[in-house]
Amino acid sequence: MLELVDIGRSFRVGPGEVHILRHLSLTVAAGQLVSIMGGSGSGKTTLMNIIGLLDKPTSGQYRIDGQDVLKAEARELSRLRNRLIGFVFQSFFLLPRLNAWRNVALPLMYRGTPEAEARRRAIAMLERVGLAERTEHMPAMLSGGQKQRVAIARALVGEPRVILADEPTGALDPKVSQEIMELFLALKREYGVLILIITHDPGVAAQCERQVVLADGVLTEAPRGC
Amino acid sequence: MLKRVVAEAAANLLASRQRSALALLGIVIGAAAVIAMLNVGAIARNETIRQFRQLGTDILTLRADGNTGLGNFQLADLEALPMELPAVAEVAPFVIGGGSAQHEGQVAVSSQLGVTAAFAQVTRMRMQGGRFISDYDRYELYAVVGAGLAQQLSTPYAPVRVGSGLRIGRYVFTVIGVVEPMLPSPMMPVDIDNTLFVSIPNVRRIMANPSLSMAILRMRPDADAEAVTAQLQRHLGPKLRDQRLSVQSARQLIAGMQSQMQLFTLLLGAVGAIALVLGGVGVMNIMLVSIAERRREIGVRLAIGAEPGDIRTLFLAEAVLLSVTGGVLGIFLGIAGAWGFAWLSGWEFVLSATAAPLGAGVSVAVGIFFGFYPAVMASRLDPIEALRAE
Ligand SMILES: Nc1ncnc2c1ncn2[C@@H]1O[C@H](COP(=O)(O)OP(=O)(O)OP(=O)(O)O)[C@@H](O)[C@H]1O
Numbered sequence: 193m194l195e196l197v198d199i200g201r202s203f204r205v206g207p208g209e210v211h212i213l214r215h216l217s218l219t220v221a222a223g224q225l226v227s228i229m230g231g232s233g234s235g236k237t238t239l240m241n242i243i244g245l246l247d248k249p250t251s252g253q254y255r256i257d258g259q260d261v262l263k264a265e266a267r268e269l270s271r272l273r274n275r276l277i278g279f280v281f282q283s284f285f286l287l288p289r290l291n292a293w294r295n296v297a298l299p300l301m302y303r304g305t306p307e308a309e310a311r312r313r314a315i316a317m318l319e320r321v322g323l324a325e326r327t328e329h330m331p332a333m334l335s336g337g338q339k340q341r342v343a344i345a346r347a348l349v350g351e352p353r354v355i356l357a358d359e360p361t362g363a364l365d366p367k368v369s370q371e372i373m374e375l376f377l378a379l380k381r382e383y384g385v386l387i388l389i390i391t392h393d394p395g396v397a398a399q400c401e402r403q404v405v406l407a408d409g410v411l412t413e414a415p416r417g418c
Numbered sequence: 419m420l421k422r423v424v425a426e427a428a429a430n431l432l433a434s435r436q437r438s439a440l441a442l443l444g445i446v447i448g449a450a451a452v453i454a455m456l457n458v459g460a461i462a463r464n465e466t467i468r469q470f471r472q473l474g475t476d477i478l479t480l481r482a483d484g485n486t487g488l489g490n491f492q493l494a495d496l497e498a499l500p501m502e503l504p505a506v507a508e509v510a511p512f513v514i515g516g517g518s519a520q521h522e523g524q525v526a527v528s529s530q531l532g533v534t535a536a537f538a539q540v541t542r543m544r545m546q547g548g549r550f551i552s553d554y555d556r557y558e559l560y561a562v563v564g565a566g567l568a569q570q571l572s573t574p575y576a577p578v579r580v581g582s583g584l585r586i587g588r589y590v591f592t593v594i595g596v597v598e599p600m601l602p603s604p605m606m607p608v609d610i611d612n613t614l615f616v617s618i619p620n621v622r623r624i625m626a627n628p629s630l631s632m633a634i635l636r637m638r639p640d641a642d643a644e645a646v647t648a649q650l651q652r653h654l655g656p657k658l659r660d661q662r663l664s665v666q667s668a669r670q671l672i673a674g675m676q677s678q679m680q681l682f683t684l685l686l687g688a689v690g691a692i693a694l695v696l697g698g699v700g701v702m703n704i705m706l707v708s709i710a711e712r713r714r715e716i717g718v719r720l721a722i723g724a725e726p727g728d729i730r731t732l733f734l735a736e737a738v739l740l741s742v743t744g745g746v747l748g749i750f751l752g753i754a755g756a757w758g759f760a761w762l763s764g765w766e767f768v769l770s771a772t773a774a775p776l777g778a779g780v781s782v783a784v785g786i787f788f789g790f791y792p793a794v795m796a797s798r799l800d801p802i803e804a805l806r807a808e
């Protein structure tokens with residue numbers, strides 16, 4: 193479903209150029225759970241921004257379901273992000289002035305879903321991630337694990353085909369981290385959604401059916417159980 | 419959709435109350451100044467109309483000036499005017515002076531006019547009781563008093579009315595009429611309410627150096643004030659020899675008052691405009707600060723699927739909401755200010771129909787104008803940069 197071919201991404205820094213990704217290729221089938229590991233500064237977030245249609249590579253090709261998404265213009269990209277992709281960030285990025293269900297409902301709002309329906313679906317999704325009792329809470333009143341569950345509900349509420357999670361457990365303690373991982377596994381089974389998890393934690397990566405490592409701008413498959 | 423945008427904007431503004439209030443202040447002051455200006459203009463216009471309603475606008479006043487002081491008309495020259503100049507309907511020559519009168523121990527100082535019977539017609543005065551001075555009264559010791567003066571001279575036991583005796587200097591005049599209350603007119607050198615009238619022959623008895631220096635004249639309805647003024651100068655000028663004749667028309671006076679009002683209105687308008695611009699800059703400043711603080715929120719919204727247009731709407735709504743709130747408060751403050759002005763100057767308060775909608779319109783325009791740039795800036799943020807922001 194995701195097909196990256198020969199992706200290069202370089203940044204202009206002062207007079208020179210730094211090449212973060214070079215000739216990177218990756219194909220992920222629908223419904224796969226893939227972990228991406230790699231040293232700090234290796235370009236994992238850069239890669240995720242490209243996959244998430246927030247950034248464009250300097251070279252290469254990127255197709256989603258065969259559609260060349262690098263040709264899409266800004267509005268079309270917004271629409272694709274809204275319909276196809278859900279983001280989960282390391283530090284949750286909930287909007288502090290919206291309560292839990294309004295945070296979750298946000299992707300639906302930008303789609304023009306009527307408020308009543310958006311609310312119903314947001315609350316159903318919060319129930320699914322185990323926060324039935326916290327739908328009206330403001331983010332500041334939630335624990336880290338709870339915030340991440342809200343963020344996951346927000347990523348999932350629009351029924352995307354792809355979830356991109358950038359170090360989703362990086363800010364959580366091991367026990368909560370494991371709970372979040374189990375939630376991802378359950379959601380993958382239930383919704384058949386493709387999940388890409390960027391992580392530094394080998395324990396997290398080990399639970400993914402496929403693991404890749406980013407180093408020197410290219411991806412290499414890690415043998416199972418490394 | 420609109421409701422949701424407005425509700426969200428309101429919530430965001432409430433979240434940073436202090437800052438919002440500060441930006442609000444500028445808009446409130448600006449809108450209030452604009453509204454006050456418009457309303458004071460309306461009040462002043464209304465007042466001008468009110469002042470001239472009593473006498474009408476087809477009035478001229480004539481004055482003769484000598485080299486050393488007041489001049490002297492010949493009574494016959496003035497009284498012949500309606501016959502000699504077709505545009506002149508009626509003329510009321512008068513001698514002007516002032517002094518005190520006594521009644522039952524009450525003393526009051528007032529203007530004193532020596533008049534002919536025509537005075538009542540030209541000024542369209544009405545009598546509360548009795549009659550006005552007639553041309554046959556000549557040396558009879560008769561007096562007519564204005565409503566205010568009658569009240570001042572009255573005692574609880576002896577009101578001034580027809581038949582009362584007034585001591586003026588060495589003479590006792592009999593009151594033969596009391597005038598109905600009248601508004602003061604800018605065309606008259608005296609306030610009729612506070613004036614005592616006697617016949618022209620009698621003025622020598624109550625004034626030291628009387629001179630027939632003034633007249634009030636009513637033109638025919640279709641006459642042109644400027645043409646009549648020129649005719650009068652041609653006709654009366656030679657008869658006055660070395661004295662000067664000055665003619666003032668009601669229209670000329672109104673024009674003068676209006677241009678003065680316009681200046682005042684313009685001044686207030688300029689103050690309002692400056693305050694509004696400052697308020698607008700305040701709004702812009704707040705929006706820029708707010709956007710800088712909420713970069714990550716903007717990044718998240720963009721990642722989630724918001725289009726740049728959605729972000730622009732979000733921030734534009736905040737700016738407009740802020741200035742509309744300021745505008746509404748400003749309307750109330752401005753109207754209150756205009757009311758205070760009317761109260762202080764003793765003028766009648768009228769609500770200008772254009773003030774409120776114009777004030778509201780202007781403040782919305784300010785919100786859009788000064789909110790647009792920050793909103794566009796926000797919508798152009800790069801989502802990656804915005805997400806990285808701390
Ligand atoms: N806009 C940019 N301009 C210049 N350099 C950039 C830019 N964005 C990223 N980089 C550089 O690219 C490299 C990769 O950054 P990236 O955030 O993708 O790393 P990462 O693998 O996610 O690291 P971490 O594990 O610490 O999150 C870093 O050295 C970073 O400084």
Ligand SMILES: [Mg+2]
Pocket residue numbers: 236237238358
């Ligand atoms: Mg990273």
